[in-house]
Amino acid sequence: MDDKTHGVDEVTGHRRMRRNxxxxxxxxxxLENRVTVDDLIWPIFIVPGENIVExxxxxxxxxxxxxxxxxEAAREAADLGVPALATFPxxxxxxxxxxxxxxxxxxxxxxxxxxxxxxxIPNIGVITDVALDPFTSHGHDGIxxxxxxxxxxxxxxxxxxxxxxxxxxxxIIAPSDMMDGxxxxxxxxxxxxxxxxxGIMAYATKFSSCFYGPYREAISTGGLLKGDKKTYxxxxxxxxxxxxxxxxxxxxxxxxxxxKPGLPYLxxxxxxxxxxSLPVFAYQVSGEYSQIKAAAAQGLLDEERAMMETLLCxxxxxxxxxxxxxxxxxxxxxAK
Ligand code: PBG
Numbered sequence: 063m064d065d066k067t068h069g070v071d072e073v074t075g076h077r078r079m080r081r082n083x084x085x086x087x088x089x090x091x092x093l094e095n096r097v098t099v100d101d102l103i104w105p106i107f108i109v110p111g112e113n114i115v116e117x118x119x120x121x122x123x124x125x126x127x128x129x130x131x132x133x134e135a136a137r138e139a140a141d142l143g144v145p146a147l148a149t150f151p152x153x154x155x156x157x158x159x160x161x162x163x164x165x166x167x168x169x170x171x172x173x174x175x176x177x178x179x180x181x182x183i184p185n186i187g188v189i190t191d192v193a194l195d196p197f198t199s200h201g202h203d204g205i206x207x208x209x210x211x212x213x214x215x216x217x218x219x220x221x222x223x224x225x226x227x228x229x230x231x232x233x234i235i236a237p238s239d240m241m242d243g244x245x246x247x248x249x250x251x252x253x254x255x256x257x258x259x260x261g262i263m264a265y266a267t268k269f270s271s272c273f274y275g276p277y278r279e280a281i282s283t284g285g286l287l288k289g290d291k292k293t294y295x296x297x298x299x300x301x302x303x304x305x306x307x308x309x310x311x312x313x314x315x316x317x318x319x320x321x322k323p324g325l326p327y328l329x330x331x332x333x334x335x336x337x338x339s340l341p342v343f344a345y346q347v348s349g350e351y352s353q354i355k356a357a358a359a360q361g362l363l364d365e366e367r368a369m370m371e372t373l374l375c376x377x378x379x380x381x382x383x384x385x386x387x388x389x390x391x392x393x394x395x396x397a398k
Pocket of ligand 1: 273274
């Protein structure tokens with residue numbers, strides 16, 4: 063036995079993993095993944111009015127912004143190199159109804175925001191969520207008839223809303239409602255309306271998750287929602303079903319796939335990336351964000367390190383990018 067190694071080399075056969083971890087330069091050389099500003103999509107919340115920057119209590123550091131302020135924020139994000147924004151509206155309660163009809167208004171809050179942002183900063187991508195929940199009086203993503211979310215009627219409304227969003231300048235439509243058949247119908251609808259170059263980012267596998275809690279405060283649907291979304295979102299227990307759902311979106315013409323929430327579902331990110339040759343994005347949702355913020359505020363976690371580590375893990379799991387409320391903070395950090 064070699065005294066110096068105490069027999070370690072006998073066990074490892076001289077294979078020592080730590081050689082590549084020894085110095086900063088060798089660690090940099092062997093680094094497999096990194097987070098760059100090009101990986102970021104920044105979800106923002108829009109409110110009616112002017113000159114409004116309104117904190118969201120459940121999401122420390124995130125604000126609802128009126129369109130003028132959102133344009134300023136978009137400019138700042140573009141200057142930092144953030145490729146795209148994802149927009150979510152918080153509309154007046156008076157405009158919310160049983161069927162979410164305001165989503166069809168070509169001049170609604172979200173469409174006005176898209177037009178204003180694209181006019182001011184044409185080179186930042188605008189990804190619009192096309193789902194009924196910000197527009198319905200019951201907070202569901204579909205039309206509610208006798209206690210049931212009706213699929214086909216909802217899809218019919220969503221495709222019309224998607225065309226209106228594309229008309230106002232949206233670059234990518236991201237349907238988050240999980241109705242069956244929507245990707246194909248939206249693709250055909252966009253094409254027929256002359257929007258062949260507008261993309262579709264499918265919320266391919268959206269899970270029925272508790273991690274959306276803070277978002278529901280952000281768009282004021284928390285108090286409205288009766289029951290849950292289990293008849294249309296995927297059960298957190300089901301990975302194979304998620305894969306099948308994503309396969310349908312791919313067949314129907316999705317340009318990229320999203321997994322939501324993110325961190326608890328990294329296995330799904332990986333499986334989608336392996337199964338389909340399409341870009342995969344993870345949505346680090348409100349609850350994931352607030353969890354880090356709350357732990358950091360209590361001194362239990364280092365916020366910056368937790369933020370960067372979680373984003374890095376999305377990359378390792380095969381994601382091409384991440385929707386994250388941390389986007390501007392990350393971009394600023396990376397620009398240092
Ligand atoms: C609904 C929608 C949700 C989110 C984005 N779009 C939540 C829900 O399904 O209730 C969640 C985003 C987040 O939690 O950050 N169409």
